[in-house]
Each structure stands twice: as C-alpha cells, then as structure tokens.
Amino acid sequence: MLYSLARPLLFSLAPERAHELTLSLLKSAHRMRLIRSNIPAKPVTCMGIEFPNPVGLAAGLDKNGAYIDALAALGFGFIEIGTITPRPQAGNPHPRLFRLPDAKAIINRMGFNNEGVDALVEHVKAAKFKGVLGINIGKNADTPVENAVDDYLICLEKVYNYASYITVxxxxxxxxxxxxxxxGDALTELLETLKNRQLELAELHQHYVPLVLKVAPDLTPSDIEFIAKQLLQFKIDGLIVTNTTLSREGVETLQHAEEAGGLSGAPVFEKSTACLAAFAAQLQGQIPLIGVGGILSGEQALAKQQAGASLVQIYSGLIYTGPMLIEDCVNTLKAL
Known part of the structure; x- marks a missing residue:
C-alpha cells in the first residue's frame, strides 16, 4: 500500500534519481524498523545452498552492496549484488535509464557503474545479513575484451570469502x-580459467563457493547448445537465464524505444522464458537454472519454474508492482 502511494511521486522523477531515492528511503525505513515482511517460508536447496524461499533479487538494483540489510528485510530468499568491476567506473553518460510505463518495461545502458570491488567487499563486511548473498562480477569498460578473464579473476578472488555464490x-x-x-574460444577460456581458480580457492579457504554464469536472451539455438556443453564440460554450478534483451519487439512505437541499451520488464518475459526452456532441454537437470526476466506476477514466477527454473529473480517488476510482488511470487510457488 505504501508503495502504491509513493509510486506516482517516484515516477514523476527522472528514473535514476527515483532509483537512488527509493534505496535511500528504504534504508531509512529499515533503520527505523518500519519494514515488516510476511513472506512465508518455502525452503529450496540448490547448488548445495539452502534458500529460505526461491524468490531472489536480481543483480543491478544494489550494485555496490550498500543496501543489503534493507533489501533483505523485504523478504527475499536471496540477494544478488553487483555487477562489480575491479576498479571503480562511472558507467555510461546520462541519461541512461528510461521507463516505458505503457509496456511495464525499462531500458537501461548503465554500463556497470560501480565503486569497485574493494568498496563492495567493505559494504558486505559491514552488513548484518546472514542469508544467501550472490555477488555478480564483470569487467571494466576499458579492459580489452581479450584480457577480460583477468578482471573476472580479480573479482572472483576478492569476493570469494564473502559470497554464497558468484555470478559471472x-x-x-x-x-x-x-x-x-x-x-567460441573466448567462452571456453573464460570458464576453464575461472573454474580452475574456483577449485584452487576452495582448497585454499576450505569451503566451496558455487560459480554461476548469466546469459543473454538473444541467443540462437546453436548458441544455447554450445553454452550448455561448455557448462557441463567445466562443471559450472548454475546458470541465470536471462539478462536484458536488445530486441524492441512489442515496444517499437513507444517513447524511448529507440534508446540504446537492454530492455527489461514485461516485454522480455516470453523471450527469456523460451530461452530458459531451451537450456532446460539441453541440460536435462544436470545444472540448476535461475529464471529471471519479465516477472510481474506470481503466475509468471510459476511459469519460470515450469520452464525449468529452481529459483527465480525479480527486479524491473518491483518498479511497476512494488515489494508485494515478492509475497505474490512466494505464495504462488508455495501453493504447489
């Protein structure tokens, strides 16, 4: 109800300003103990981790891990922070975030704006949250793509002791x-190098942190087949399906549709769910899947599960529906 009252104000602001204000208000409300969650328990074991419920927060909302405790108070089964890079970077020029309210969609070209991995680690260490925390890692924009694995290794090593799982x-x-x-060879080299380092870190620290890959929805059937084989070959622990899409199908006539960036929200649901089902068919239960993309209702969370997901994540749906979406998704999945 509170979000329903606040939404018109937030939507009157520039999207990135609304994003910052929402997180600031949420943190203040948490400090004043004003957040009450009624999310029922629905434990799920996945990747060797017990999740209190299968509905998580997707990466991107809390890039630096500065709002972990406040977000966790909303009742998520797990929180994923990032994407983080080795060095701080400003991201792409403003404006870089656009609402398409008629389609319940968002276009963003943020460009991994973040404070750097060291700052994220300090935020995680300061948080009181003891639940399941995913940390999403990437490369700096000015790192040549042929050297990308170096950036991923830096982040992997620095966050290893602070993550429940790590998303590439x-x-x-x-x-x-x-x-x-x-x-191609780029994926093979990346997965092989990161897997080897993961095993070394597991031996060094005497605990195993699962490694997860996050893929785009704009993949061909041959892309999906190739990626699935690579995941199995290198024993990657999980797959997040999917990120945002470059497609503008269904929003072509709307204001901001011409803006560059990734499209999320309702229009990506069908594409991302089809991609999820295609990976499920290839992997045959050998690697757990996390379904994300366009979830705005419990029924859509259920559709992700029916397509092969063990867990789901939400982000853009929160902007249009509010935190009540978490409870709706958990209750719908719990009903089964």
Missing part, C-alpha cells in the same frame, strides 16, 4: 564486446 556476467549489452564472451 558476460551478457550485459552495455559494455562493448562483452557478449562476445558467450561464444
């Missing part, structure tokens, strides 16, 4: 050539 983001459309890492 090679699917944002807003860092030049990043998506080229989803194919």
């Amino acid at each position: 983001n090679i699917s944002s459309p807003n860092t030049k050539n990043l998506r080229s890492l989803q194919s």
Whole structure:
C-alpha cells in the first residue's frame, strides 16, 4: 500500500534519481524498523545452498552492496549484488535509464557503474545479513575484451570469502564486446580459467563457493547448445537465464524505444522464458537454472519454474508492482 502511494511521486522523477531515492528511503525505513515482511517460508536447496524461499533479487538494483540489510528485510530468499568491476567506473553518460510505463518495461545502458570491488567487499563486511548473498562480477569498460578473464579473476578472488555464490556476467549489452564472451574460444577460456581458480580457492579457504554464469536472451539455438556443453564440460554450478534483451519487439512505437541499451520488464518475459526452456532441454537437470526476466506476477514466477527454473529473480517488476510482488511470487510457488 505504501508503495502504491509513493509510486506516482517516484515516477514523476527522472528514473535514476527515483532509483537512488527509493534505496535511500528504504534504508531509512529499515533503520527505523518500519519494514515488516510476511513472506512465508518455502525452503529450496540448490547448488548445495539452502534458500529460505526461491524468490531472489536480481543483480543491478544494489550494485555496490550498500543496501543489503534493507533489501533483505523485504523478504527475499536471496540477494544478488553487483555487477562489480575491479576498479571503480562511472558507467555510461546520462541519461541512461528510461521507463516505458505503457509496456511495464525499462531500458537501461548503465554500463556497470560501480565503486569497485574493494568498496563492495567493505559494504558486505559491514552488513548484518546472514542469508544467501550472490555477488555478480564483470569487467571494466576499458579492459580489452581479450584480457577480460583477468578482471573476472580479480573479482572472483576478492569476493570469494564473502559470497554464497558468484555470478559471472558476460551478457550485459552495455559494455562493448562483452557478449562476445558467450561464444567460441573466448567462452571456453573464460570458464576453464575461472573454474580452475574456483577449485584452487576452495582448497585454499576450505569451503566451496558455487560459480554461476548469466546469459543473454538473444541467443540462437546453436548458441544455447554450445553454452550448455561448455557448462557441463567445466562443471559450472548454475546458470541465470536471462539478462536484458536488445530486441524492441512489442515496444517499437513507444517513447524511448529507440534508446540504446537492454530492455527489461514485461516485454522480455516470453523471450527469456523460451530461452530458459531451451537450456532446460539441453541440460536435462544436470545444472540448476535461475529464471529471471519479465516477472510481474506470481503466475509468471510459476511459469519460470515450469520452464525449468529452481529459483527465480525479480527486479524491473518491483518498479511497476512494488515489494508485494515478492509475497505474490512466494505464495504462488508455495501453493504447489
């Protein structure tokens, strides 16, 4: 109800300003103990981790891990922070975030704006949250794509002791050539190198942190087949399906549709769910899937599960529906 009252004000502001204000207000409300969550328990074990419920927050909302405790108070089963890069970077020029309210959609070209991995680690250490925390890692924009693995290794090593699982983001459309890492020798080298280092870190620290890959929805059937084989070959622990899309199908006539960047929200639901089902068919339950993209209702969360997801994540749906979306999704999944 409170979000319903606040939404007109937030939508009157520039999207990025509204984003910052929402997080600031949420943090203040949490400090004043004003947040009450009634999310029922629905434990799910995935990747060797017990999740209190299968509905998580997707990466991108809290890039620096500065709002972990406040976000966790909303009742998420898990929180994913990032995408983080080795060095701080400003991201792309403003404006870089656009609402398409008639389609319940967002276009963003943020460009991995973040304070750098060291700042994120300090925020995580300061948080009181003891639940499931995913950390999403990427590369700096000025790192040549042929050297991208070096950036991922830096982040992997620095966050290893602070993450429940680590997501390798090679699917944002807003860092030049990043998506080229989803194919061919580039993907093979990346996965092999990161897997080897993960095993070394597990031995060094005497605990195993799962490694997850996040892919785009704009993949061909042959892309999906190739990625699935690579995941199995290198024993990657999980797959997040999907990131934002470059497609503008369904929003072509709307204001801001021509803006560059990734499209999220309702229009990506069908595409991302079809991609999820295609990976499920290839992987045959050998690697757990996390479904994300266009979830604005519990029924859509259920559709992700029916397409093969063990867990789901939400982000853009929160902007249009509010935090009550979490409870709707958990209750719908719990009903089964």
